[in-house]
Amino acid sequence: MTKADLFRMLLVAADMPGSLFDHSEVSRWPTGALDDLLRSHLVRPAQTGLTAPCPHCDDGHVESVTVVAPSDDTEKPRCFISCPESLKVEVTEAMCRGWSVDLDGLAVTLASALAVSTPKPVVPGRFWRLGRMQLRDTTREVVFAARLADDDAEALMRHIGTGGRAVVFVPHRVPDPGRWPGRAPAVIAMHDVAAMADDNVVLDPQAVIEAIDAADRLAEQAGGVSLDARGKKLVRAQVKAELKGHLTDDILVAAYQEHNSIDKAAEALSEQMETKVSRDKVWRAVKRAEEAGVLARTDDSGSVSRSVASQRCDRGKKMDQYRN
Numbered sequence: 001m002t003k004a005d006l007f008r009m010l011l012v013a014a015d016m017p018g019s020l021f022d023h024s025e026v027s028r029w030p031t032g033a034l035d036d037l038l039r040s041h042l043v044r045p046a047q048t049g050l051t052a053p054c055p056h057c058d059d060g061h062v063e064s065v066t067v068v069a070p071s072d073d074t075e076k077p078r079c080f081i082s083c084p085e086s087l088k089v090e091v092t093e094a095m096c097r098g099w100s101v102d103l104d105g106l107a108v109t110l111a112s113a114l115a116v117s118t119p120k121p122v123v124p125g126r127f128w129r130l131g132r133m134q135l136r137d138t139t140r141e142v143v144f145a146a147r148l149a150d151d152d153a154e155a156l157m158r159h160i161g162t163g164g165r166a167v168v169f170v171p172h173r174v175p176d177p178g179r180w181p182g183r184a185p186a187v188i189a190m191h192d193v194a195a196m197a198d199d200n201v202v203l204d205p206q207a208v209i210e211a212i213d214a215a216d217r218l219a220e221q222a223g224g225v226s227l228d229a230r231g232k233k234l235v236r237a238q239v240k241a242e243l244k245g246h247l248t249d250d251i252l253v254a255a256y257q258e259h260n261s262i263d264k265a266a267e268a269l270s271e272q273m274e275t276k277v278s279r280d281k282v283w284r285a286v287k288r289a290e291e292a293g294v295l296a297r298t299d300d301s302g303s304v305s306r307s308v309a310s311q312r313c314d315r316g317k318k319m320d321q322y323r324n
């Protein structure tokens with residue numbers, strides 16, 4: 001493994017939650033690489049509980065460490081792990097350590113390669129603002145974000161405007177463009193454009209510019225489409241706001257009347273509200289309406305007559321309008 005390979009591996013690890021390099025992994029790195037990476041702030045000691053990989057077994061199973069206090073002051077504490085093969089195995093203190101990617105350091109490295117300002121953390125460990133970079137005769141806002149493909153990434157994405165003009169650098173994983181709240185900005189994986197050469201991280205400027213241009217073209221082409229999608233989202237949000245906390249009997253009964261089925265009403269409401277509306281909830285509302293005389297009772301409990309107060313019909317119409 002060369003240092004360039006190692007750097008690419010760090011970028012992959014940077015986008016995985018909780019990734020950690022233990023003693024057995026680090027011992028396979030090129031000689032001096034760990035010290036170099038620590039010095040350049042690309043890795044840092046991980047904050048973990050005391051664990052160590054077994055030095056005797058090929059699978060290097062990782063066990064928690066028992067520290068045995070010395071019998072007198074002249075000795076150092078000794079560390080042991082348990083092993084199914086060798087039972088009790090002494091490990092060195094160095095073996096108990098772990099290392100992780102230093103994301104703050106990676107942000108600084110990126111900023112320096114782009115010749116932009118010192119990163120300002122917005123969400124610690126996840127999102128940094130890097131000021132503006134020069135692009136031809138204009139400038140673009142630059143940010144760095146880690147684990148932008150994780151489930152919680154929308155919260156990070158909201159720190160970027162919806163205009164799609166920002167340039168977002170990520171270590172490795174590029175999120176689905178559909179997840180951005182507005183137009184998708186240019187998202188550039190450092191894995192694609194950065195390399196380590198002579199202990200320096202360098203960017204391929206041509207690749208960076210091409211990536212930005214490609215994203216701009218895509219945003220322009222998809223302009224109409226993405227607005228449509230946003231429009232739909234907006235209508236759904238209105239329906240949600242309208243219904244949120246107001247899932248009254250009116251609405252439940254209106255849905256029931258429209259679909260003439262408890263199951264279908266529950267299904268349709270669940271879809272509209274983007275949350276589970278139980279069949280039981282609809283059923284109880286229908287029963288209450290019947291008891292109140294608002295909804296005509298029928299012999300067959302599975303079907304209810306359509307004769308209802310006009311006010312209820314208005315409610316039903318309102319929902320129909322939103323649906324289309």
Ligand SMILES: [Zn+2]
Binds near residue numbers: 055061083
């Ligand atoms: Zn073992």
